[in-house]
Amino acid sequence: MQQLAIPLPDQLVTDSSTLIIEAANRDVWAWLSAWPSWPLPQVVIVGAKGSGKTHMAKALSAQQRASLISPSAVIHPPLALIQSADLILIDNYEQYGEDWLFHLYNLAKEHHRQVVYFGHTTPASYSFKIHDLASRLRSLPCLEIQEPDDSLFRKLFRKELLNRGMVCGDDILEYIYRRFDRSYATIHHLVKLIDTLTLVQQRSLTLPLLKEGIGDVE
Numbered sequence: 712m713q714q715l716a717i718p719l720p721d722q723l724v725t726d727s728s729t730l731i732i733e734a735a736n737r738d739v740w741a742w743l744s745a746w747p748s749w750p751l752p753q754v755v756i757v758g759a760k761g762s763g764k765t766h767m768a769k770a771l772s773a774q775q776r777a778s779l780i781s782p783s784a785v786i787h788p789p790l791a792l793i794q795s796a797d798l799i800l801i802d803n804y805e806q807y808g809e810d811w812l813f814h815l816y817n818l819a820k821e822h823h824r825q826v827v828y829f830g831h832t833t834p835a836s837y838s839f840k841i842h843d844l845a846s847r848l849r850s851l852p853c854l855e856i857q858e859p860d861d862s863l864f865r866k867l868f869r870k871e872l873l874n875r876g877m878v879c880g881d882d883i884l885e886y887i888y889r890r891f892d893r894s895y896a897t898i899h900h901l902v903k904l905i906d907t908l909t910l911v912q913q914r915s916l917t918l919p920l921l922k923e924g925i926g927d928v929e
Contacts, residue, residue: 722880728861733863736856743771746825748799752854755804757833761773761867761895768800771827782806783890789815793822796805804828804848805837808842813844854862864893871902877909877916878903901925 732740739756742749758764765781769804772779780786787812792799798818804812812828818828830837833853839845859867865884872879891897908924909916 727774728768728895730763730766731863732845732864733860733866734857735859735863736767739854739856740767742854744774746771746775749825752823753816753850753851755828755830755834755848755853756856757830759858759895760831761899762858763857765802768827768829770772771798772800784785784904786811790804793818793824795870797824798825799824801826801828804830809841809844813841813847816844816847842927858894859898861888863892864888864898867895868898868902869894871898872905872916875902875906877901879916880918881922882918883916886921 724892727744730740736758737809739758742754743756756764756767760807764786771777776796777800777802778792778796779802780792781802782890786807787795794814799815801807801812801815803878809924815826818890828834828848828851833855834848834851835853836847838847839848865888868887869879874898891901904924905916914920
């Protein structure tokens with residue numbers, strides 16, 4: 712029988728109470744949570760996969776009753792969005808049609824709505840086909856979530872394992888901490904590897920099991 716790792720429900724809450732705020736993301740969250748007192752109506756937030764952009768977007772949406780739009784959801788006409796809320800949050804802006812984004816930007820400006828574009832890539836580095844859209848998004852303030860420092864790395868690694876029903880002991884954390892770079896990609900890769908390893912082996916997470924899976928590189 713296949714063993715299933717069941718996420719703990721209380722760890723799947725994505726409001727502001729479950730955000731882990733450290734130096735890497737503090738400035739970004741301070742800006743977002745200060746809504747509506749922003750100096751400019753539209754802003755871009757970028758960060759690597761796993762850096763917490765969507766978590767922040769969901770937390771802000773719940774906190775301010777903003778309209779949160781994701782690529783997997785039904786994409787509403789820009790005018791309908793503008794009419795639905797004062798604050799609009801666009802998750803993974805790179806995955807939307809440029810005509811749609813351009814229309815949304817112009818309507819938001821016309822109707823004095825505030826918009827946050829979350830993405831992996833800064834507008835300055837993204838290759839747009841519509842030059843007017845490129846110039847407008849590149850003119851916006853762009854805040855970046857930095858790669859995790861030691862404290863954030865440890866907290867996120869523990870949290871991601873806990874989300875999958877696994878408790879990370881200090882010995883495991885120190886083993887990981889001494890051998891891998893501090894990045895969201897590392898956390899994602901190792902948690903996925905550990906999750907697969909415990910399921911295949913049908914064993915609890917321990918340091919010996921971890922060493923079998925990734926090797927002892929001492």
